[in-house]
Amino acid sequence: MDKRVTYCTDLEKSVIMSNFERRGWIQVGPEDEWNFYWSFTQNCRNIFSIDNGYRMNDNQIINHFPNHYEISRKDLLVKNIKRYRKELEKEGNPLAEKMEVVLPSGQVATRYVHLDIIPVTYVLPADYNMFVEEYRKSPQSTWIMKPCGKSQGTGIFLINKLSKLKKWSREAKIPFHPQLSSKESYVISRYIDNPLLIGGKKFDLRLYLLVTSFRPLKAYLFKHGFCRFCTVKYDTSVTELDNMYVHLTNVSVQRHGVEYNSLHGGKMSVQNFRLYLEGTRGRSVTEKLFADMHWLIVHSLKAVAPVMANDRHCFECYGYDIIIDNTLKPWLVEVNASPSLQSTTHNDRILKYKLIDNIISVVVPPDGIPDARWNKIPSVEALGDFEVLIDEELMEKEENGCRPTKNSRYR
Structure with missing residues (x-):
């Protein structure tokens, strides 16, 4: 018998709704029996709050961890990274050199x-x-x-x-x-005052990361991130210190600028960025930068993993903002628990539709019905445009079988 999958969302965005509808899922309200809830962070916190007393059943999953703010609040992210480094130092771990x-x-x-990894x-x-x-x-x-x-x-x-x-x-x-x-x-x-510039302009990278578990850590990186550019050429002079069109890459800031181009939205795909770097700096340098960014993401996750409420009903898509300086060193600026699903351009819409589609395929078991008891090991086909960044469970299995794993560099 075919089970009806019901979904609930606080975010009436077409990239979300059309993905659910294409799967034949039926929309219900938060008070109804839902299987999949795409919620605002605040509503997710309410569901998990002790006062609420709401208990999820096995066929319910939700798109945030209860205390997602441990990584997405700027002060807590810094605190957790500092604690992680100190703990490794105490253990005499060479990572804390x-x-x-x-x-x-x-x-x-x-x-x-x-x-x-942070300024x-x-x-x-x-x-x-x-x-x-x-x-x-x-x-x-x-x-x-x-x-x-x-x-x-x-x-x-x-x-x-x-x-x-x-x-x-x-x-x-x-x-x-x-x-x-x-x-x-x-x-x-x-302030990173020596950012890598392209066309004289400052930019940062927005990368999407899906976490399905913090203990063991399972994280997947979406292949289609993008660079977000400032609309005004970079200038370190004191007169431009208050000009946010020079210093802040946020689209919400830049789209009010006179120079904003609504056709490409001040964005460049990660693929084109990689090609640009390979052409200007060489392939090996480019490979090292991308490996360094992966390293930075993995260790930011490891820093918060011990304090995360690792609920099996939860998964989360984070928006990582990374700035690269002119020595090609990446710096983690911040992590967003609700990266914008607003589409500013046609390409943006395609990217975000695919992102949601791939997220659903990874977090829902092969039979298409949400299940919190599922072991969360997606097939290669289900990953779509996600790549495994780290899966501690698979690493352990491979280590016991003594087979090399591409994840081993994060040990």
């Missing part, structure tokens, strides 16, 4: 050799004194301030003087004393 680097000011700072970052107001200490080592440097809980470029600004931060603190009425808790915390990171 450090080295001394000379800063432009001539002062010496200590950096991680393998896990230097130097502090959470304000709590780390204010530590930030000042770091700032004084290289007072010429620029820093970027971001509110922890906001997205799409909201509330971000750059500073190059301590006085500017103090002035902002006074105006924002946020006293920088950890004892006094403020309503909103911010992260302040060393």
Whole structure:
């Protein structure tokens, strides 16, 4: 007997709806019996909240982990990566090796050799004194301030003087004393002021990552990411410090710019980016950059895996934002738990439709009916345009069988 699959969604986006409808699934409300829920993060948290007392059955799956914010809130991501590095250091793990680097000011700072994956970052107001200490080592440097809980470029600004931060603190009425808790915390990171430029413009990469389990860790990288470009040529002069069209790659910011091109939406596919790099820098350098980006993603996931509520009913698609500097070193800027499914161009629509289609194929068992008891090992055909980035369960099986695995480099 053919079982009817029901779905529920808080996001009435055509790329989602048309994927469900094409499968013959039937839409129901959140109060009804649903099998597959594509929910907002807040609604997912409500479902899992203790007060709610909602218990999912085996035929229900949902598109967020209960505490997804451990990786998607800027301050928590930083905290988890710092904790992960310290723990590896305590264990004497070679991954936590450090080295001394000379800063432009001539002062010496200590950096991680393998896990230097995020710019130097502090959470304000709590780390204010530590930030000042770091700032004084290289007072010429620029820093970027971001509110922890906001997205799409909201509330971000750059500073190059301590006085500017103090002035902002006074105006924002946020006293920088950890004892006094403020309503909103911010992260302040060393601004990557030597970004790789294409056509004189700054860009970042948006990569899509599907996680179906944190313990064991199972993550898949979507092959069709893209670069997001600023509309105005990059300029480090102080006069352009407040010009967000120069510094912020968010489409939500750039589409208001005079130079915005709605045809390509200021985007370039990852495939074209790879070809461009191979042509300008060579193949081996390009291969190394992509391997470094994979490394960065895997270790950001390993950093949060111990604190994630690993519920078998959950999966999640994260939007990774990565900036590459002109030495071809990738830096993790942030991770989004609800990457935009808004289609700004025709190509965007095709990409996002395929992304949703492939996600459903990976997270739903071969019989097409959601099942939380399923072992979450998709077939090669089901992966579509996803590639296995890491699967600790398969790695363990292969290690026991002593066969080499392409995942082994992440050990």
